[in-house]
Amino acid sequence: MSAASVPHTGPHTGPHADPDSAAPDSAAPGAAPAGSRRSLAAALFLGSVGAAVVLLASGQVWAEGRAPVGGGALPLQAEGGDVTGLPTALAVVGLAALVAVFAVRGAGRLLVxxxxxxxxxxxxxxxxxxxADRSALDEEAARTTGDTAATVQxxxxxxxxxxxxxxxxxILLAGLLALRYGRHWPAMSGRYERDAGPRARGAAAIDPDRPEDLWKALDRGEDPTRDR
Incomplete structure (x- = not known):
């Protein structure tokens, strides 16, 4: 047999071609890039740890001083919540936003x-x-001494x-990651939407002469009496 009579088979068309070699070297459609998965994990970690740090540190003593009382001085302390309640409130808002960012998509996700x-x-x-605030301890000194003009020393x-x-x-870094990579992150309802189609198409046929099929159909929320 001459060389011209031998059919030419390429690496992807021959009968013994490796099936893996014909598969495209790319991720499946809809799969999140590796970079977005890392950014998702980083945002969750940074946001949750940041909120916990704010809530913990806001309950600690931020300032100390003394208020003059008679011939002595009374020690005073002011916690973070006494100085300002904004960090605690904003940490709670940040935690809520960190959870809500997975419940919305598109422009809503950018806003969150x-x-x-x-x-x-x-x-x-x-x-x-x-x-550097001293007003909280000044107010405490005035309240403790009964002198509205008293200040902390x-x-x-x-x-x-x-x-x-x-x-x-x-928390700010977590928000910046969400702004930059959030469009690639999955949403909470995505898995259920993907599963709904195949489950509906895969419904088994109902045999009206078999009671167990009727009960299974009722469990699935189907009407076993409708015409098929």
Whole structure:
């Protein structure tokens, strides 16, 4: 047999071709890129940890001082919530936005992601401004001494306001990741929408002479008496 009579078979058309070689080297349609999966995990981690840090640090002592009483001085302390309640409130808003970002799509997801970022930024700024605040202890000194003109003395601040600000920055980073990569993230209802089609097409035929088929149809929410 001459060489011209031998049929030419390419690497993808021959009878012994490797079936894996014919498959395209690409991800399945609708699959999230690896980068978006990493950004999703990072946003969840940063947002949840940041909110926890803000809530924890806001309950710690931010400032200490003394109020003059008679011939002595009364020690006073002010927690983060006494100085400003904004970081705590915004951390709760950030947590809600972090969950809600998976329940919406399109423009709604961008809006929720922006809210997440703004919550973190607001918590960080409020905590930073409260790091040097003395009004909370001045009010405490006036209330303790009964003198409206009394002010706190020997005022010192702790590092907890800056820890709170760092937590707010983590929430901000989570929001920025959601703004940048959120359009690739899955939504909560996506799995149920994908499963609905095949389940409806795969419904088994009902035999009216078999009671067990009738009961199964009723369990699936179908009408076994309709014409098929």
């Amino acid at each position: 992601a922006a809210l997440l970022a703004l919550s973190g930024a607001g918590a960080a700024v409020a905590a930073a401004l409260g790091a 020997a005022l010192t601040h702790t590092g907890w306001p800056y820890v709170t600000a760092a937590g707010g920055a983590l």
